[in-house]
Amino acid sequence: MMSRLAPRWPAWLFWWRAACAQGVSAQQRTWAGASRIPGPGGPWGATGTSPLVRRGSSSAPSCAPEVMLTRERYSVRRLPFSVVSEDDLAALERIVPGRVVTDPEELEAPNVDWLRTVRGSSKVLLRPRTSQEVAHILRYCHERNLAVSPQGGNTGMVGGSTPVFDEIIVSTTLMNQIVSFHNVSGVLVCQAGCVLEALSRYVEERGFVMPLDLGAKGSCHIGGNVATNAGGLRFLRYGSLRGTVLGLEVVLADGTILNCLTSLRKDNTGYDLKQLFIGSEGTLGVITAVSILCPPKPSAVNVAFLGCPGFAEVLQTFCTCRGMLGEILSAFEFMDAECMKLVGLHLRLACPVQESPFYVLIETSGSGAGHDAEKLSGFLEQVLGSGLATDGTLATDQRRIKMLWALRERITEALSRDGYVYKYDLSLPLDRLYDLVSDLRARLGLHAKHVVGYGHLGAQCWFSFDQPTRLITPDL
Amino acid sequence: MMSRLAPRWPAWLFWWRAACAQGVSAQQRTWAGASRIPGPGGPWGATGTSPLVRRGSSSAPSCAPEVMLTRERYSVRRLPFSVVSEDDLAALERIVPGRVVTDPEELEAPNVDWLRTVRGSSKVLLRPRTSQEVAHILRYCHERNLAVSPQGGNTGMVGGSTPVFDEIIVSTTLMNQIVSFHNVSGVLVCQAGCVLEALSRYVEERGFVMPLDLGAKGSCHIGGNVATNAGGLRFLRYGSLRGTVLGLEVVLADGTILNCLTSLRKDNTGYDLKQLFIGSEGTLGVITAVSILCPPKPSAVNVAFLGCPGFAEVLQTFCTCRGMLGEILSAFEFMDAECMKLVGLHLRLACPVQESPFYVLIETSGSGAGHDAEKLSGFLEQVLGSGLATDGTLATDQRRIKMLWALRERITEALSRDGYVYKYDLSLPLDRLYDLVSDLRARLGLHAKHVVGYGHLGAQCWFSFDQPTRLITPDL
Numbered sequence: 001m002m003s004r005l006a007p008r009w010p011a012w013l014f015w016w017r018a019a020c021a022q023g024v025s026a027q028q029r030t031w032a033g034a035s036r037i038p039g040p041g042g043p044w045g046a047t048g049t050s051p052l053v054r055r056g057s058s059s060a061p062s063c064a065p066e067v068m069l070t071r072e073r074y075s076v077r078r079l080p081f082s083v084v085s086e087d088d089l090a091a092l093e094r095i096v097p098g099r100v101v102t103d104p105e106e107l108e109a110p111n112v113d114w115l116r117t118v119r120g121s122s123k124v125l126l127r128p129r130t131s132q133e134v135a136h137i138l139r140y141c142h143e144r145n146l147a148v149s150p151q152g153g154n155t156g157m158v159g160g161s162t163p164v165f166d167e168i169i170v171s172t173t174l175m176n177q178i179v180s181f182h183n184v185s186g187v188l189v190c191q192a193g194c195v196l197e198a199l200s201r202y203v204e205e206r207g208f209v210m211p212l213d214l215g216a217k218g219s220c221h222i223g224g225n226v227a228t229n230a231g232g233l234r235f236l237r238y239g240s241l242r243g244t245v246l247g248l249e250v251v252l253a254d255g256t257i258l259n260c261l262t263s264l265r266k267d268n269t270g271y272d273l274k275q276l277f278i279g280s281e282g283t284l285g286v287i288t289a290v291s292i293l294c295p296p297k298p299s300a301v302n303v304a305f306l307g308c309p310g311f312a313e314v315l316q317t318f319c320t321c322r323g324m325l326g327e328i329l330s331a332f333e334f335m336d337a338e339c340m341k342l343v344g345l346h347l348r349l350a351c352p353v354q355e356s357p358f359y360v361l362i363e364t365s366g367s368g369a370g371h372d373a374e375k376l377s378g379f380l381e382q383v384l385g386s387g388l389a390t391d392g393t394l395a396t397d398q399r400r401i402k403m404l405w406a407l408r409e410r411i412t413e414a415l416s417r418d419g420y421v422y423k424y425d426l427s428l429p430l431d432r433l434y435d436l437v438s439d440l441r442a443r444l445g446l447h448a449k450h451v452v453g454y455g456h457l458g459a460q461c462w463f464s465f466d467q468p469t470r471l472i473t474p475d476l
Numbered sequence: 477m478m479s480r481l482a483p484r485w486p487a488w489l490f491w492w493r494a495a496c497a498q499g500v501s502a503q504q505r506t507w508a509g510a511s512r513i514p515g516p517g518g519p520w521g522a523t524g525t526s527p528l529v530r531r532g533s534s535s536a537p538s539c540a541p542e543v544m545l546t547r548e549r550y551s552v553r554r555l556p557f558s559v560v561s562e563d564d565l566a567a568l569e570r571i572v573p574g575r576v577v578t579d580p581e582e583l584e585a586p587n588v589d590w591l592r593t594v595r596g597s598s599k600v601l602l603r604p605r606t607s608q609e610v611a612h613i614l615r616y617c618h619e620r621n622l623a624v625s626p627q628g629g630n631t632g633m634v635g636g637s638t639p640v641f642d643e644i645i646v647s648t649t650l651m652n653q654i655v656s657f658h659n660v661s662g663v664l665v666c667q668a669g670c671v672l673e674a675l676s677r678y679v680e681e682r683g684f685v686m687p688l689d690l691g692a693k694g695s696c697h698i699g700g701n702v703a704t705n706a707g708g709l710r711f712l713r714y715g716s717l718r719g720t721v722l723g724l725e726v727v728l729a730d731g732t733i734l735n736c737l738t739s740l741r742k743d744n745t746g747y748d749l750k751q752l753f754i755g756s757e758g759t760l761g762v763i764t765a766v767s768i769l770c771p772p773k774p775s776a777v778n779v780a781f782l783g784c785p786g787f788a789e790v791l792q793t794f795c796t797c798r799g800m801l802g803e804i805l806s807a808f809e810f811m812d813a814e815c816m817k818l819v820g821l822h823l824r825l826a827c828p829v830q831e832s833p834f835y836v837l838i839e840t841s842g843s844g845a846g847h848d849a850e851k852l853s854g855f856l857e858q859v860l861g862s863g864l865a866t867d868g869t870l871a872t873d874q875r876r877i878k879m880l881w882a883l884r885e886r887i888t889e890a891l892s893r894d895g896y897v898y899k900y901d902l903s904l905p906l907d908r909l910y911d912l913v914s915d916l917r918a919r920l921g922l923h924a925k926h927v928v929g930y931g932h933l934g935a936q937c938w939f940s941f942d943q944p945t946r947l948i949t950p951d952l
Contacts, residue, residue: 182905182906182907183795184791184792184794184795184906184907185905185906186798207799229748239715239719239720240719242718242719242748242751243715243716243718243719243720244715244719271752271755271756271760272705272718272751272752272754272755275718275748275751275752276747276748276751276752278748279747279748280747284747295802296798296799296802298802298803299802315660316660318660319659319660322662322772323683323772323843324843325843326771326772326774326775326842326843327774327803327804327841327842327843328803328843365803366802366803367799367800367801367802367803367804367851368847368850368851371844371847371850371851374844374847375843375844375847429658429661430658430660430661431658431660
């Protein structure tokens with residue numbers, strides 16, 4: 001695809017991406033022992049109180065080893081772009097006065113991805129405040145043949161947000177203004193650098209929710225969410241960003257500002273060009289503003305946790321659930337027994353139901369607490385009566401809901417405490433989903449300490465396998 | 477947009493479209509008196525029992541006048557494409573044996589759009605059964621420089637489905653096979669020529685519904701729905717086709733088959749090229765197969781009908797409704813007093829509530845009849861108590877639900893009985909929506925008999941104005 005579209009745009013936006021693509025499987029590896037310690041405002045939230053925040057925050061050593069340079073690890077070749085000169089710095093300073101960062105210490109974090117698997121060697125980071133400034137920057141870099149790497153919250157898991165060589169980092173950090181919010185339609189228009197959690201707070205105060213939620217919400221930028229087509233915890237309920245993102249403003253490589261920032265829920269005028277930018281990871285341009293449709297805030301949330309005798313029963317429970325809970329179903333997560341064992345072992349979280357080969361967490365969000373609890377009870381009766389589930393529990397108060405969510409949300413943390421982890425985030429047809437785990441277990445045998453499967457059904461799934469320490473070599 | 481993308485594809489797929497675009501405002505005119513009589517299998521359904529079916533089926537004269545040729549009406553110039561020769565016909569006969577239509581009588585209907593505003597003069601219609609046949613046809617026509625016009629159910633309202641000159645019509649009528657349906661995920665994969673109503677029946681028998689519903693469902697093809705990015709009656713609940721269409725198979729102008737037919741709910745591999753074809757009206761290629769996500773069938777449907785004192789109150793009712801009914805809200809339609817007057821006058825449908833400046837129809841679809849009715853009652857109490865609505869009624873049985881829907885669905889029919897109609901289907905920001913009607917009323921004064929507004933809030937709206945007969949000239 002890239003080769004067909006690339007000729008229409010200057011090459012420099014692509015080469016770092018192509019370089020990244022070469023190392024795609026490696027980028028999916030997580031060496032959990034080296035994970036960066038999230039501080040206030042770090043990738044996993046500022047507060048540390050939500051179970052989500054804890055993900056990945058454990059067992060990080062106080063002095064993480066140096067991350068190998070991407071260009072060395074993957075032997076990628078720098079294309080013949082110009083090198084940033086003193087004149088360039090002066091010119092860029094004129095475009096974003098006082099917001100040209102060249103301090104090596106300040107540049108350390110934006111050069112490394114959160115998983116610490118890739119590292120660039122950028123010597124300049126720019127902090128534009130407006131789309132016009134982004135346009136000026138890109139126009140200048142285009143004319144001077146300087147490579148650029150756009151960056152949002154730098155919380156991505158596949159190394160797409162960091163430079164590969166010495167690209168100029170264009171950070172959206174200061175582009176954090178809300179442009180407008182419409183109280184009737186729920187349409188939010190904001191700059192690309194708005195942090196997801198800040199947007200969530202903003203719209204929740206007005207009776208709406210963001211249509212996406214991620215563990216990294218405390219740091220990730222909405223522009224990055226759109227550029228990576230992030231799914232997340234609300235995917236099942238509110239669907240893909242392709243439906244909820246109504247409009248985008250994008251600055252193309254040559255500095256042209258493409259205004260597709262409509263806030264109409266339906267707009268059939270011409271081709272829907274903004275779709276090309278959703279999930280394109282900054283390769284086609286820099287997203288500078290987003291118009292997004294926020295659904296009304298549900299007033300009641302309930303969570304059920306079930307034990308299932310097999311993966312077939314997990315799938316049948318999903319079917320029954322969709323039928324009986326339909327419109328209030330907001331999450332359907334599963335985890336296998338191996339996950340539960342590790343969560344119990346490393347985090348001392350107790351399994352709330354009888355030991356089972358599989359566990360399912362079901363969340364409902366609706367406008368009537370009593371109705372939702374009643375529906376959930378009916379559903380529980382049905383699945384327990386028919387043997388799809390062997391045991392189940394229901395939580396309606398906030399504390400118990402958080403406890404149940406922690407079992408699912410803290411799996412990553414438990415895995416990271418257990419050893420080195422290779423983590424793959426995959427989409428597969430539902431009925432073949434768990435085959436991957438079984439097949440990997442059979443193939444890897446004793447080479448892997450654990451192979452586990454967990455994730456959201458109906459959207460995507462994570463599969464991780466821990467390797468015994470003896471197999472780990474220092475360059476992983 | 478077109479001029480930028482066009483050079484990447486052969487010109488012949490574009491010229492008819494460009495020609496149509498010139499006459500866009502004219503295409504939005506409806507001369508209701510000349511509407512084609514829908515028969516069994518006609519554009520508005522086969523049965524005649526649903527209120528939807530009645531739309532447009534009234535007052536059509538038994539012998540409609542000849543439709544003027546598009547090329548004459550809009551003075552568009554035919555580009556130098558080849559003319560279909562006997563050799564071409566023989567070659568096409570080899571590609572789709574027995575499915576090359578050249579009978580002028582059979583070609584009459586596919587040359588004219590349903591609104592009878594445009595007419596082409598195609599002399600050949602092809603009925604491929606497979607994507608491979610479509611690919612062979614397009615490859616042949618590409619090599620021979622023959623113009624092509626793809627056609628689905630030919631139920632479109634803007635003349636996009638009929639040829640402008642003598643293009644070869646490639647009809648998807650025989651491409652009506654369901655490829656697969658997944659009972660757990662609700663993912664349907666089918667050929668582009670499947671009729672929407674047939675698909676609805678198929679998935680409803682399996683406990684699901686199609687994520688879109690249209691008045692034209694008895695005739696329209698799913699490929700055409702996608703090519704025109706149809707919205708329809710379920711837009712508010714299930715969102716846009718951009719979210720529910722998971723994959724497409726498309727044959728490009730040169731015969732290349734582009735397979736984007738994934739059935740994964742989330743697929744972030746590469747650019748999402750299929751999005752370009754959604755809403756592109758066949759200008760980029762012919763959609764030959766669709767993969768679409770069907771939501772579970774709701775077990776309970778309720779309808780409320782309200783009278784509101786002003787458009788501001790309609791909007792506030794919409795807000796309250798979204799908050800209190802949230803997940804079960806499946807339709808929110810409004811109509812003004814003028815619409816109700818015409819519906820009463822021409823169709824003898826009685827207004828079920830006190831006379832008001834505006835009326836609102838609210839539909840809920842959920843998994844628990846009792847719960848939904850209870851929620852609706854609570855909502856009604858709230859809006860009636862606060863003066864947002866001055867009167868209201870609630871229907872829970874099928875007969876009454878149909879009666880209430882008829883008031884909204886038969887507006888078009890009532891208008892057409894009243895005189896000549898200019899009908900515009902518009903998307904506008906919610907709070908400016910009705911200004912158009914007020915402004916038009918003020919501007920047109922006595923030149924228009926009626927200017928009315930109605931439609932779905934949260935998606936789009938229709939505005940129609942009837943002209944007094946004395947203003948009508950024969951060429952409209």
